[in-house]
Amino acid sequence: MPPSIVINEPLPRWKAMVLGGFRMAGLVLVCAALFYAGILFERYRQRVAGSAPVAVSAPQPGDPQKAAQPERSIPAAAKPDVMELRKLEGLDIQAFQVVRDNAVPGQLRYEFTISNEGRLYEGTLEFLVQGTLEGRPTLWEYPPAGQRTAGNAQMRVGRYIKTEGKIQLPPGLVPEAVALRLREPSGNVRASRGVSVAPPEQN
DSSP states (O other): OOOOOOOOOOOOHHHHHHHHHHHHHHHHHHHHHHHHHHHHHHHHHHHHHOOOOOOOOOOOTTOHHHHTSOSSEEEGGGOOOTTOOEEOTTEEEEEEEEEEOTTSTTEEEEEEEEEESSSOEEEEEEEEEEEEETTEEEEEEESOGGGOSSGGGEEEESSEEEEEEEEEOOTTEEEEEEEEEEEOTTSOEEEEEEEEOOOOOOO
């Protein structure tokens, strides 16, 4: 019996182009899914790795014991990590700068930008100034705990924000580092970043 010979007609060019397009689209979808899965995993890892914020005690109105303590300074033994870098659920303090205001003694000028790739952030802003006061290590809070419910201490970040301002230090406080913290109503710190403050210029 003579061998059978099957001759397949070549695919039309338009069919070949359509099949090639489907293959390319499938490859792009697979790559996009892997990239998105990587982003979700990184956010989950950051959320799990983030440690609970360290509570910094502050005097409360009407408390006779704490009324005698300086409201703005905290013993160095109780201070949190000022240089901590934290960004949870997409909230990131991307840039933070603090410099001395040479025109006003004891005043700092700050500037920062915040991006948010997660849920809306609504909470309070706080600064922790680490330095020395009368030769002793000190951590100073600004604004004080009782003054964070109004004014510039309130923050709302949808996707991006950039702002600047000034901090007037208490007399005698020599700053060494400053931390910016974004705290939610629950008390958790969702984002933080610390920077060093350059020493004053010597004349």
